[in-house]
Amino acid sequence: MTRRDPAAFAEFVAARSASLHRTAYLLVGDRGLAQDLLQEALTKTYVAWPRLRDPGSAEAYTRKALTTTAITWYRRRSWGERPIDTVPDHAADGLADDVATRDLLWQALQSLPPRQRAAIVLRYYEDLTEAQTADVMGCAVGTVKSQVSAGLRSLRTRLGDRATDSDLVPLDLLEVTR
Amino acid sequence: MTGLLTDLMHDRADRLDGPEVDLAAITRDGDRVVRRRRTAVVGVAAASVLAVVTGAALFGGGPARDTDVVATGPIAQLDLLSWTSGRVLHTGNGATVELDADVRAWVWVGDSVVYTDPSGRVHLWQGGVEREIGTALAQGDLAELVTDGTFVAWVGADHRLVRYDVTEGTLVRAPAMPGDRLRVTAIDGAMVYAADTEGVYAWRPTELNSYQTLGTDPRAVVLDAENGTLVRTAPGRTVVLERDGDTLLVAAREFADLSPDAGLLSVEDKDRGLVVDTDSGVEVTLDHGHEWAIGYQWLDATTVAVLAFDGINEDEVMDASLLTCDALTGACAEGEHLGAVGQWQLPAGIHLAR
Numbered sequence: 001m002t003r004r005d006p007a008a009f010a011e012f013v014a015a016r017s018a019s020l021h022r023t024a025y026l027l028v029g030d031r032g033l034a035q036d037l038l039q040e041a042l043t044k045t046y047v048a049w050p051r052l053r054d055p056g057s058a059e060a061y062t063r064k065a066l067t068t069t070a071i072t073w074y075r076r077r078s079w080g081e082r083p084i085d086t087v088p089d090h091a092a093d094g095l096a097d098d099v100a101t102r103d104l105l106w107q108a109l110q111s112l113p114p115r116q117r118a119a120i121v122l123r124y125y126e127d128l129t130e131a132q133t134a135d136v137m138g139c140a141v142g143t144v145k146s147q148v149s150a151g152l153r154s155l156r157t158r159l160g161d162r163a164t165d166s167d168l169v170p171l172d173l174l175e176v177t178r
Numbered sequence: 179m180t181g182l183l184t185d186l187m188h189d190r191a192d193r194l195d196g197p198e199v200d201l202a203a204i205t206r207d208g209d210r211v212v213r214r215r216r217t218a219v220v221g222v223a224a225a226s227v228l229a230v231v232t233g234a235a236l237f238g239g240g241p242a243r244d245t246d247v248v249a250t251g252p253i254a255q256l257d258l259l260s261w262t263s264g265r266v267l268h269t270g271n272g273a274t275v276e277l278d279a280d281v282r283a284w285v286w287v288g289d290s291v292v293y294t295d296p297s298g299r300v301h302l303w304q305g306g307v308e309r310e311i312g313t314a315l316a317q318g319d320l321a322e323l324v325t326d327g328t329f330v331a332w333v334g335a336d337h338r339l340v341r342y343d344v345t346e347g348t349l350v351r352a353p354a355m356p357g358d359r360l361r362v363t364a365i366d367g368a369m370v371y372a373a374d375t376e377g378v379y380a381w382r383p384t385e386l387n388s389y390q391t392l393g394t395d396p397r398a399v400v401l402d403a404e405n406g407t408l409v410r411t412a413p414g415r416t417v418v419l420e421r422d423g424d425t426l427l428v429a430a431r432e433f434a435d436l437s438p439d440a441g442l443l444s445v446e447d448k449d450r451g452l453v454v455d456t457d458s459g460v461e462v463t464l465d466h467g468h469e470w471a472i473g474y475q476w477l478d479a480t481t482v483a484v485l486a487f488d489g490i491n492e493d494e495v496m497d498a499s500l501l502t503c504d505a506l507t508g509a510c511a512e513g514e515h516l517g518a519v520g521q522w523q524l525p526a527g528i529h530l531a532r
Contacts, residue, residue, distance in 0.1 A: 013204075018197060026187050042204050
């Protein structure tokens with residue numbers, strides 16, 4: 001991977017774009033935007049391709065590009081129209097409370113500030129350690145801790161008595177991981 | 179137990195269809211970035227590049243440019259930069275007007291001002307006299323007020339479109355539309371464009387009880403309309419211009435502003451403020467000298483007011499400036515330094531929050 005080899009890049013895209021797309025979706029909460037975000041992050045990866053020594057590095061680079069681009073998009077995106085992407089849950093009556101709780105949690109996740117949301121996605125979806133999350137976000141481990149803590153606090157507040165702390169995130173995952 | 183949060187994220191992510199990655203666009207855009215970096219190293223800047231064009235033909239033979247400046251009034255000099263701070267309206271020549279309430283979002287409508295306040299009241303300031311003309315729903319950071327210079331439209335508190343004729347002082351309400359999160363997106367004289375969760379609509383206020391559904395894809399929103407030219411959003415960081423059956427695709431984010439005669443389109447792509455000639459497809463990059471910029475208001479047929487930011491990738495507050503740029507050459511002149519977002523509002527109908 002020492003030169004910008006289109007075939008090798010295409011192979012990387014074919015292999016990893018579905019997984020990266022899922023992360024992009026969680027970072028921005030909108031299918032169309034996730035598609036755009038992935039496209040932009042892959043473009044950055046393509047530019048950096050000669051410096052990336054192996055597919056693992058390329059994936060890590062793309063994930064970092066997804067995260068930092070999503071965060072800066074929010075700063076830019078206080079301007080302009082935004083496509084709607086509503087994916088309502090439907091369920092039988094017996095499951096209505098559970099569905100409502102999950103919808104509420106999803107909405108609460110969407111409304112978090114971008115850094116808090118990115119930190120939570122990286123920690124609890126990507127299952128990265130705090131140090132790995134800090135590396136992806138380009139910040140200190142302490143910043144990750146504070147962003148995750150603030151984000152979880154907001155989510156708990158939004159859920160009210162619908163879920164306990166341990167329902168939201170298992171206590172073992174709240175322990176420090178480095 | 180995986181935890182509700184982790185479980186929810188996996189559940190929602192797993193519902194996604196596979197992505198449609200445009201590999202050709204990635205390599206084209208990536209190669210362009212590489213070329214630009216190399217070009218920058220040797221000190222040569224490309225003044226303009228061609229827009230991405232698809233469809234049968236570029237637009238041609240459009241209407242003649244109207245070089246008339248919009249009418250001026252007691253305070254309004256619409257060829258000047260203007261902004262509000264709290265309840266004070268400023269223009270670039272130093273004139274100020276104190277309005278009755280703090281301004282949340284505002285527009286020039288001819289030489290009158292229509293604005294929303296934090297309580298959702300819609301105010302009309304006209305010739306030094308101010309009165310309330312309705313109530314509007316807050317729209318987050320989307321447009322709350324849209325205007326074509328004669329009419330102004332918004333979504334009323336009853337979740338129905340409203341069009342107000344500033345000249346006649348008449349107000350018309352649209353029939354209810356089927357979805358949620360209705361917002362008005364554009365207006366072109368006799369037609370008001372809107373979108374909600376169920377689709378995209380065109381409403382002609384002369385037909386009180388009907389509206390046209392332009393499509394059920396809520397992503398194809400009409401961003402602007404002038405002289406029969408429509409600008410719609412499209413997937414893949416693209417806006418689509420439609421005129422007389424021809425289409426022009428322009429790489430852009432979610433904002434686009436047609437010049438009064440629809441001959442030019444102001445957009446932003448990859449942090450660059452651009453103006454696209456809708457006849458030829460030629461893009462001119464605005465030479466604004468800031469990290470990010472977008473032309474948000476046409477001051478005349480070829481001059482665009484530009485909002486520029488610095489510090490956009492930092493944790494610090496973004497620092498904003500206003501400029502005026504010549505859309506034909508891309509040359510810009512510094513106008514006003516506004517400072518942090520949230521302390522001022524621009525005549526674009528959008529509330530810019532901190």
